[in-house]
Amino acid sequence: MIFSKRLVILPIAFCFLNKADFNFMKKIFLKPGRDASVRRFHPWVFSGGVKHIKESISDGETVEIYSHENQYLATGHFQQGSILVRIISFEKTVIDQDFWISKIKNAYDFRREIGNLQDNDTNCYRLIHAEGDGLPGLIVDVYGKTAVIQCHSIGMHFERMKIAQALLEIYENKLKAIYDKSAAALPSKYGTTIENSYLFGHLDNQTVTEYGHQFFVDWESGQKTGFFLDQRENRNLLKNYVSDKSVLNAFCYSGGFSIYALKAGAKLVHSVDISQKAIDWTNQNVSLNGNFKWTHEAFTADVLKFLQATEATYEVIVVDPPAFAKSKAKRHNAVQAYKRLNALALKKIAPNGILFTFSCSQVVDESLFYNTITAAAIEAKRKVRVIQKLSQPADHPVSLFHPEGAYLKGLVLFVE
Numbered sequence: 001m002i003f004s005k006r007l008v009i010l011p012i013a014f015c016f017l018n019k020a021d022f023n024f025m026k027k028i029f030l031k032p033g034r035d036a037s038v039r040r041f042h043p044w045v046f047s048g049g050v051k052h053i054k055e056s057i058s059d060g061e062t063v064e065i066y067s068h069e070n071q072y073l074a075t076g077h078f079q080q081g082s083i084l085v086r087i088i089s090f091e092k093t094v095i096d097q098d099f100w101i102s103k104i105k106n107a108y109d110f111r112r113e114i115g116n117l118q119d120n121d122t123n124c125y126r127l128i129h130a131e132g133d134g135l136p137g138l139i140v141d142v143y144g145k146t147a148v149i150q151c152h153s154i155g156m157h158f159e160r161m162k163i164a165q166a167l168l169e170i171y172e173n174k175l176k177a178i179y180d181k182s183a184a185a186l187p188s189k190y191g192t193t194i195e196n197s198y199l200f201g202h203l204d205n206q207t208v209t210e211y212g213h214q215f216f217v218d219w220e221s222g223q224k225t226g227f228f229l230d231q232r233e234n235r236n237l238l239k240n241y242v243s244d245k246s247v248l249n250a251f252c253y254s255g256g257f258s259i260y261a262l263k264a265g266a267k268l269v270h271s272v273d274i275s276q277k278a279i280d281w282t283n284q285n286v287s288l289n290g291n292f293k294w295t296h297e298a299f300t301a302d303v304l305k306f307l308q309a310t311e312a313t314y315e316v317i318v319v320d321p322p323a324f325a326k327s328k329a330k331r332h333n334a335v336q337a338y339k340r341l342n343a344l345a346l347k348k349i350a351p352n353g354i355l356f357t358f359s360c361s362q363v364v365d366e367s368l369f370y371n372t373i374t375a376a377a378i379e380a381k382r383k384v385r386v387i388q389k390l391s392q393p394a395d396h397p398v399s400l401f402h403p404e405g406a407y408l409k410g411l412v413l414f415v416e
Contacts, residue, residue: 025064026055028078028085035067038074038087041401043136045076045085059190060154062088062095077137077155079187086136086153100159100166104140107133108170114394124208124217125395126229131405132397138163141225143208143217147175148225149199151182154190164199177201179219181226196220207288211236213259214288216281223253230392230408231256231320234356237390237412238318239264241354245315248272250303250345255282257318257356262292270314271298272306307344316354317345323361331363335372338364342376346384346415355413358390362407369409383416 030038034049051068057078065074065085075095076087093099107128111117116125127147128140137153140163147167151157164178178200183191205218210232219226235256243265249258252271261269269292271282279298286296299306303321319341324334342357349355359369366389377384390410392398398405 025075026053026057026061026078027064027066028053028057029066029068029070030073032068035073038065038090041090041399043076043087043131043134043399043402044083045074045087047082047084050084059187060158062155064092077153079154081187086155088135095159097162097165100162101169103133103135104128104163104166105170107135107140110397111395116395121212122210122232124210124215124227124229127395129396129405131402132399134399139225140167141219141227141229143219143226144206145174145176146203146206146219147171147178148219149178149180149182150185150225151180152185154186157182157186157190157194160199168200175200177203181219213263214285215254215256215259216284216288217254218281221277222281228253228256228320230360230396231358233393234358234390234410235260237388238316238356241412242266242316246270246312246350247316247318248312248314248348249318249320250307251319251321252282252298253278253320255285255298257320258282258296259285259289261316262286262296263289266316267295269296270312271296272301272303273298274300274302276300304341304344307341307348310348313348313350314353315350317349317356319345319355319357321358324359324364331361331368334361334364335368338369338372339376339379342373343379346377346380346382349382349415351416353415354387355384355415356390356410357413358408358410360408362404364409366406366409370411373411373413377413385414385416387412387414 029051030049031051045065057063059079061078063078066072072092074087075089076085078085124143127142128135128138130136130138137151137156139150141148149160160180167178168175177198180199181196183194183196207214207216217226238257239260242261244267246268247261247266249271252258252273255271258269258271273279279300282298286292324337338359345355357373392408
């Protein structure tokens with residue numbers, strides 16, 4: 001394997017630093033009784049549980065966690081905030097190149113076991129899902145021959161070159177490009193000092209396949225890593241409900257649900273998003289998958305205003321908004337927004353219609369989301385039955401010890 005000059009020099013330098021850190025790694029001691037969650041393998045150490053820090057620690061440093069009795073508990077990345085340390089190992093170990101190869105190979109083998117690597121109809125999937133794969137702060141999505149890295153912690157971004165080198169080794173010659181898209185996902189004080197860039201190779205944004213459906217993915221300027229891979233199974237489920245029906249795809253982004261509906265025989269599909277770029281991608285993806293000139297129409301509009309203004313009713317509606325709340329402080333406002341949005345959607349569904357509704361706000365748990373949709377149905381004065389509860393796919397795994405990782409919640413509802 002031939003690496004760029006940058007890819008060779010930086011990992012070696014980091015490797016020596018981390019070996020030194022293993023011998024002289026700074027320590028954080030927890031308060032009495034505040035080590036229970038770490039002993040249960042929860043990957044977060046909260047600032048309120050820390051007894052004392054003997055030395056000055058900078059954001060991104062790799063540190064060791066100890067009980068108040070000086071017993072080693074874990075190793076992780078330090079970053080100022082309510083979550084002070086994100087744990088990457090519960091075993092005392094050197095965080096070197098072999099560590100990253102082992103962790104990423106474990107995630108790779110898991111995807112192979114669940115079939116992501118052998119599916120000829122799908123060549124895009126999530127390889128690393130943060131805490132679900134024991135690597136808090138790291139997302140890696142694979143789009144054909146390109147891997148897109150997104151770091152959500154400074155410490156993980158410091159390790160990006162070793163992560164890239166591990167990916168190249170594990171995938172052998174299958175990857176042609178690795179793109180780092182972390183700037184917007186990191187704290188602004190650090191994120192504004194870096195630029196998204198290719199760590200290896202270069203490939204223009206490309207078309208990928210998902211269950212035989214074609215999608216153009218723009219990982220450089222698109223949301224997240226370019227495409228919402230977490231809705232794959234839910235998009236595939238939608239096709240069972242749309243044949244010869246009218247469909248509204250609200251917050252359509254690049255048209256994922258719209259494409260599945262069109263190819264499954266929907267008689268009419270309307271796609272709505274406030275972003276003109278999203279609508280352009282949607283129209284591009286519609287064209288990639290067939291001639292749907294007479295059955296598809298896209299609207300650049302605020303979804304709430306669109307629902308309030310339209311006189312149309314639909315037999316199937318998909319409501320997949322962005323996260324309305326990213327912190328507990330904003331949870332109440334988010335719940336009200338979900339209620340208002342779903343009440344409007346329920347009023348626009350024809351009798352015996354179907355609603356697919358979602359929340360990707362981690363701070364809005366499944367029970368709260370369910371109760372919010374119940375309140376929306378009461379407000380809309382519609383009789384509603386639950387057909388199915390939905391979540392994220394298997395390549396977005398949830399650690400048994402980190403239930404917070406179950407961020408995507410959805411309901412399929414029958415509306416009388």
